[in-house]
Amino acid sequence: MxxxxxxxxxxxxxxxxxxxxxxxxxxxxxxxxxEPLWRALTEAHFPYVxxxxxxxxxxxxxADACALxxxxxxxxxxxxxxEAGLLGGWxxxxxxxxxxxxxxxxxxxxxxxxxxLTGSPGSWRLTARLHRVPWGRRSTRVVVLxxxxxxxxxxxxxxxxxxxxPGRNLAAEPRDTLSWNGAAVSDDSVAPAPPGVDADQxxxxxxxxxxxxxxxxxxxxxxxxxxxxxxxxxxxxPISRFQAVQAHLVHIAxxxxxxxxxxxxxxxNAAPDPSFFDVAAAKTVxxxxxxxxxxxxxxxxxAIGMTKEYELGQLSRRLWSWRDEFGSERYWSxxxxxxxxxxxxxxxxPRISTGLVSA
Amino acid sequence: MQFGPTTLSPxxxxxxxxxxxxxxxxxxxxxxxxxxxxxxxxxDFSRKLAARGWVGxxxxxxxxxxxxxxxxxxxxxxxxxxAGAPIGAHFVADRxxxxxxxxxxxxxxxxTFLPAIxxxxxxxxxxxxxxxxxSDLASVRTRASRVExxxxxxxxxxxxxxxxxxxxxxxxxxTSPVEDGNRHAGLSQLxxxxxxxxxxxxxxxxxxxxxxxxxxxxxxxxxxDERVLGEIGSGWRQVTSELAYERSGPDRWxxxxxxxxxxxxxxxxxxxxDEEATVVGRLAARYWAIRQLSLAVxxxxxxxxxxxxxxxxxxxxxxxxxxxxxxxxxxxxxTEVDADSGSLFHALLxxxxxxxxxxxxxxxxxxxxxxxxxxxxxx
Ligand SMILES: Cc1cc2nc3c(=O)[nH]c(=O)nc-3n(C[C@H](O)[C@H](O)[C@H](O)COP(=O)(O)OP(=O)(O)OC[C@H]3O[C@@H](n4cnc5c(N)ncnc54)[C@H](O)[C@@H]3O)c2cc1C
Numbered sequence: 001m002x003x004x005x006x007x008x009x010x011x012x013x014x015x016x017x018x019x020x021x022x023x024x025x026x027x028x029x030x031x032x033x034x035e036p037l038w039r040a041l042t043e044a045h046f047p048y049v050x051x052x053x054x055x056x057x058x059x060x061x062x063a064d065a066c067a068l069x070x071x072x073x074x075x076x077x078x079x080x081x082x083e084a085g086l087l088g089g090w091x092x093x094x095x096x097x098x099x100x101x102x103x104x105x106x107x108x109x110x111x112x113x114x115x116x117l118t119g120s121p122g123s124w125r126l127t128a129r130l131h132r133v134p135w136g137r138r139s140t141r142v143v144v145l146x147x148x149x150x151x152x153x154x155x156x157x158x159x160x161x162x163x164x165x166p167g168r169n170l171a172a173e174p175r176d177t178l179s180w181n182g183a184a185v186s187d188d189s190v191a192p193a194p195p196g197v198d199a200d201q202x203x204x205x206x207x208x209x210x211x212x213x214x215x216x217x218x219x220x221x222x223x224x225x226x227x228x229x230x231x232x233x234x235x236x237x238p239i240s241r242f243q244a245v246q247a248h249l250v251h252i253a254x255x256x257x258x259x260x261x262x263x264x265x266x267x268x269n270a271a272p273d274p275s276f277f278d279v280a281a282a283k284t285v286x287x288x289x290x291x292x293x294x295x296x297x298x299x300x301x302x303a304i305g306m307t308k309e310y311e312l313g314q315l316s317r318r319l320w321s322w323r324d325e326f327g328s329e330r331y332w333s334x335x336x337x338x339x340x341x342x343x344x345x346x347x348x349x350p351r352i353s354t355g356l357v358s359a
Numbered sequence: 360m361q362f363g364p365t366t367l368s369p370x371x372x373x374x375x376x377x378x379x380x381x382x383x384x385x386x387x388x389x390x391x392x393x394x395x396x397x398x399x400x401x402x403d404f405s406r407k408l409a410a411r412g413w414v415g416x417x418x419x420x421x422x423x424x425x426x427x428x429x430x431x432x433x434x435x436x437x438x439x440x441x442a443g444a445p446i447g448a449h450f451v452a453d454r455x456x457x458x459x460x461x462x463x464x465x466x467x468x469x470x471t472f473l474p475a476i477x478x479x480x481x482x483x484x485x486x487x488x489x490x491x492x493x494s495d496l497a498s499v500r501t502r503a504s505r506v507e508x509x510x511x512x513x514x515x516x517x518x519x520x521x522x523x524x525x526x527x528x529x530x531x532x533x534t535s536p537v538e539d540g541n542r543h544a545g546l547s548q549l550x551x552x553x554x555x556x557x558x559x560x561x562x563x564x565x566x567x568x569x570x571x572x573x574x575x576x577x578x579x580x581x582x583x584d585e586r587v588l589g590e591i592g593s594g595w596r597q598v599t600s601e602l603a604y605e606r607s608g609p610d611r612w613x614x615x616x617x618x619x620x621x622x623x624x625x626x627x628x629x630x631x632x633d634e635e636a637t638v639v640g641r642l643a644a645r646y647w648a649i650r651q652l653s654l655a656v657x658x659x660x661x662x663x664x665x666x667x668x669x670x671x672x673x674x675x676x677x678x679x680x681x682x683x684x685x686x687x688x689x690x691x692x693x694t695e696v697d698a699d700s701g702s703l704f705h706a707l708l709x710x711x712x713x714x715x716x717x718x719x720x721x722x723x724x725x726x727x728x729x730x731x732x733x734x735x736x737x738x
Contacts, residue, residue, distance in 0.1 A: 226736055243726065246733035253736055254676040257362050261655070262648040265364050281644035288641070329641070334633055337640030341631035345624035349441045349616070352646045353375075355654065356366040 001067065008049070008060070009067050015040055016075035022311045028078040032166075032174035033138050038079050038103065047084035048099060055093035062086065062205075062274060066212035066267035070260075073216025073322075076314040078173060080105055080135040082209030087202060088143040095154035095191040102140030104156075105133050107178075108206055108326065109145065109199045117146035117153055117190070124185040126157055129177070134325075136176030137164040141189075145199055152193040155185065169321035171314065196273065204279045206326035208270075211263035211279070211286040214322050217315045218256035218286075218293050224312055225252055225297045228304075239300075248296040255289035255296075262286060265356045277351065280336040287329030290319035360736070362655040362669055371434055378438040381411060391703070392443020394710055395614030395681075397571070399445035400524045405479035408439075414449050415477025417458050423474030424457070433657040437609035437650070443617045447521065452476045454608065456483040456529055459548075463589030463597050468550075486516040486530035486551065486575065487598065494727050497542040497595060501532040501577065503549060509583040510534070512549060515576050522553055522560045522573040530577070531598055534591050546594035550586040551577065567713040606722070607656045607670035612649050612677030614718055615684045615711045619643075621704035622688050638691045642684055649677055668735030675728040678718040685711040 001009075019037045028034040041047055050065035051057025065085045072081050080103050088104035107113060107130035115128040126146075133142055141156045161183035167175045226249060229240035239245045262285040266278035294316040298305045305312045323329065340348060367375070385407060393399050408414050416432040418424020439446050457476045460468055475481035492498045501514025512532055522528060527550055535545035553560060557580035563572040589597050619642055627635040653673050659666045689696065689708060698709035719725040 230737055240733070240737055243730065247729050249736050250672065250675060250729045250732045253360065253732070254672050257360070257652055257672065258645075258648045258676070261362055261364060261651050262644070265651060268364060280640065281647045284641055284644035285648045288645075330637055333640030333644060334637040335640065336643060337636030337638065338631060340639055340643055341623060341627055341636060342629055345620050348620050348623060348643065352643055352650060353437065353441070355647070355651045356364045 004060075005064055005067050008064060009071050011044065012046060012068050012071045013074075015044060015046075016071060016077060020075040020077050022076075022309075022314060025076045025078060025314050026308065029172040032078070032135070032168065032172060034078050037077065041079060041081065042101075047081060047103070048089045050085045051089040051093045051099065055096075056099045057085070057089055057093055061272060062208070062270035063264075063267040066208065066263060069209055069212035070216035070219075070263070073213035073318070074220040076171070076217065076311075076318055079103075080139065082206070082213065083134050083139075086205045086209045088141070090205065091143050091145075091154050091193075091197050091202065092156055094194050094197045097154060097156050097191050098188060100140040100156070103135060103138055104141045104143060105135050105139040106202065106206070107133055107142055107144040108202045115144050115146045115155075117148050117155060117185075121187050121190075124155075124187070124190050126155060126180045126183050126185050128157065129179045131177050132167055132169075132175040133178050135174045136162075136178045137166060138174060142178060145193060145197075145202070152198070153190055154193045154197060156189040157183075157185065158189065169318075169325070171317035171321050173318070173321065200276075201273060203326060204274050204276065207283040207332065208263065208266055208274045208279045210322045210326050211259065211282040212267060214286040214290050214319060215256070215260040215263045217319055217322075218252075218259050218289055221293055221297045221312065221315050221319075222249075222252045222256040224315075225249060225300050229300055232302075245300055248300040251296045252293045252300075255293040259286040259289035269357055271357075276339070277336065280332040280339075283327060283332045284329045284336065287323035287332070290323040291329075294319045360668060360672075361659070361666075362652050363658065364651060365430075365655055365658040367430075367434070371430060374431055375434050375438060377411075378413065378435050381408075382438065382442045382444060386442060386444065390443075392617040392707065393445060393447070394443065394617070394707065394714065395440055396446065396450050396610045397614070397714060398443055398447050400447035400482075400521055401445035402448050402479070402482075404445045405449040405482075407479075408446075409449070409477060409479030414453050414479045415457055415473065416453075418461060418473050418477050422461070422469050423477040425477070429657040429660040430654070433609065433654060437613060440609050440613040441616055448482050448524070449476070449479050450610075451485060451520075451525075452481060452483040454610070455485070456527075459529065459588065459597065462600075463548075463593070465585065467585055468588070472550075481527070482521070482525035484519050484522045484525045484528035484553070484573075484575075486519060486528040488518045489515060490517055494724055496531065496598065497546065499531055499533060499546070501530060503532045503534050503547065503582065505534075506581070509581055510549060510587070512551065512577045512580045512582055515574060517563065517572070517574050519560075519573045519575045520571055522575050523562065523570065525553060527552055528575065529588055531594055534594075543595040545592060546598075547591045548588040548594045548597055549582045550588050551580060551582055555580055555582075557581070565714075566716075567710060606728075607653055607666075607673035607677070609650070609653060611674045612646070612653060612680055614681045615707075615715070616646070618688055618704070618707045618711050619684055621707055622692065625702055625704045626692065635691055638687055642687065645680060649673070649680060653677065668732050671728045671732040671735070674723070675725055675732060679725065681718045682715045685715050 045058040048057035049060045053059040083105040087106040162178040165177040262282040266282035412425045413435045415424035416427040419426045503510040503512045534547040557578045559576040565571040
């Protein structure tokens with residue numbers, strides 16, 4: 001890791017350690033929000049990491065944003081950090097729209113979503129229904145893509161004019177349905193979408209962000225399980241001495257390392273945008289890792305792992321949600337397999353053997 | 360634990376291109392790929408490869424090798440394995456015995472063996488397992504007694520891969536009895552000529568009917584002092600570090616790659632079904648990720664680290680994955696496996712089904728690797 005990135009993650013880890021303890025995470029579940037944590041992150045300029053400074057962001061690149069997300073995942077941080085920089089902030093900056101001071105989320109175009117932008121400069125109106133928007137009701141703005149005639153637009157939709165139906169994922173993180181019904185949208189909230197700012201790229205960024213969160217959470221799950229199985233004694237010895245338990249530890253370590261490697265390489269390869277193969281592979285690997293490692297960690301923990309208070313549950317419930325968000329491992333492996341089949345058998349090895357290309 | 364993502368330098372990328380060009384030129388169009396290190400034993404191919412400088416890469420030039428890095432060797436190895444190239448003759452000497460001789464051998468042994476190994480001319484087998492000693496290697500009963508000018512060895516080695524085709528094998532044996540319960544002391548390694556008087560190599564038919572395994576009976580075989588590998592009494596330390604070399608390379612996750620490639624070629628083509636696409640995509644994603652962990656270990660070795668736990672994890676996950684590839688593709692192809700149908704996919708699938716169980720046994724079983732890795736994780 002570059003020195004700057006190491007510094008970034010160290011500062012972030014300190015901040016989360018203070019303001020995102022397991023107790024804080026439990027407390028935030030009731031409201032789906034931690035105001036002190038978000039305020040501290042904003043003061044540290046973390047939400048807009050990877051958004052260019054010229055556009056009002058904090059600078060840095062996709063790999064910086066993902067390194068930060070991996071720390072956030074480790075602490076189960078109940079805040080829309082991925083949505084802010086990698087997704088919403090990126091699209092707003094690319095379109096030349098202002099970055100809101102409050103949290104920003106994004107609608108990536110789910111199958112049942114509807115987005116209709118009508119009018120023209122001076123009289124824009126938005127009618128839309130977006131499902132499962134991460135922290136939708138807590139966000140100031142939600143970034144969506146819309147088409148008017150043949151033109152594509154980036155819209156920074158104000159949530160103040162939206163109706164929100166609360167929803168949540170398995171970890172009680174808000175995933176809300178938002179509707180706008182002919183709401184007026186100001187001119188500084190609509191701009192033509194530049195080439196490359198499209199639904200595919202938003203989805204790739206969303207999936208990469210989730211892979212980074214997963215890899216951070218898995219690193220913590222691995223640590224917790226090693227520690228717990230060393231401390232817990234049964235039959236007169238630490239349970240980590242039993243080979244059957246060791247098999248769980250090894251499995252968790254492998255999956256955590258695979259997810260970490262895959263998401264890190266996908267992030268480092270982004271130049272400047274993440275690529276299809278890297279993200280599809282990383283989300284596939286991370287999703288599978290989340291499934292396998294969460295199961296093994298719960299098995300190794302016994303009943304304590306099934307309590308609301310113990311840290312493992314905060315991580316495993318996020319892993320079970322994040323693996324599905326922005327495309328499950330099945331979705332990404334299917335898309336990846338289609339492209340590989342199209343490229344043909346002889347292209348398979350060259351593709352697999354292209355790992356990290358830029359450091 | 361540390362697996363650092365690593366990128367290949369332009370020189371390393373160009374090495375990869377050279378190997379690909381070499382393989383395209385050397386392998387005939389009807390080349391029948393082999394499964395990983397079990398590919399064909401082909402001295403001609405080994406010598407041609409050596410002529411390009413791709414055998415004995417880890418050996419310094421003063422001993423006839425090329426003094427290349429672990430990553431360079433990784434690149435050459437993964438290209439050979441992905442092509443199913445016939446590497447069976449030199450593979451063990453190149454991966455294992457060469458480096459062991461370099462580290463523990465006498466100057467004279469290095470001068471004798473290393474140039475021949477690097478030329479692709481001298482092939483080794485491994486003489487560790489015995490009828491009553493598998494995972495518990497320290498229990499070997501083959502023993503060597505001191506005689507004028509050397510040792511005489513008596514005992515029986517089993518599962519000795521390719522002993523009927525190779526020149527020598529490195530025999531782990533007891534040179535002094537167990538004292539004070541310290542089973543790891545008193546073990547030594549001797550280099551035994553597989554054609555020496557008193558050595559009897561007999562086939563043990565392999566599950567698929569091929570001749571891979573042998574029993575090697577040693578009856579008062581004379582081994583001169585200059586064929587003692589390393590120090591008398593250090594055998595245990597030597598073989599356990601030898602196991603570390605062989606743990607995490609591409610031979611631990613690529614053995615069944617050609618099955619996937621041929622599935623893609625013969626099976627779905629562009630009209631791929633959802634299920635087929637999902638299977639191919641998932642396997643490719645995992646290959647990609649496992650490869651980078653394995654490469655990270657090679658890079659760490661070049662940096663002077665000793666990534667023993669990392670290597671054990673890569674082998675444990677990689678060899679299980681090699682087996683999984685086979686079962687996933689078999690399920691997806693939904694067909695009776697027919698080795699004689701003329702389909703390369705079927706032929707490879709049949710071989711992979713029949714020999715697949717060995718992936719998680721050879722070179723240390725999954726269960727033993729887990730114990731090694733788990734101990735490292737807890738400390
Ligand atoms: C294809 C192939 C090629 C081989 N080539 C060679 C060769 O060239 N030279 C050579 O010397 N050997 C060779 N071997 C042998 C190989 O090294 C052994 O198979 C391996 O070390 C395991 O020993 P074993 O087969 O006696 O099994 P065992 O050690 O008897 O093990 C049987 C089962 O018990 C388990 N087990 C044993 N001990 C423990 C424990 N402490 N904890 C948990 N589980 C345990 C094992 O994991 C395994 O599941 C080869 C094997 C194969 C399959």
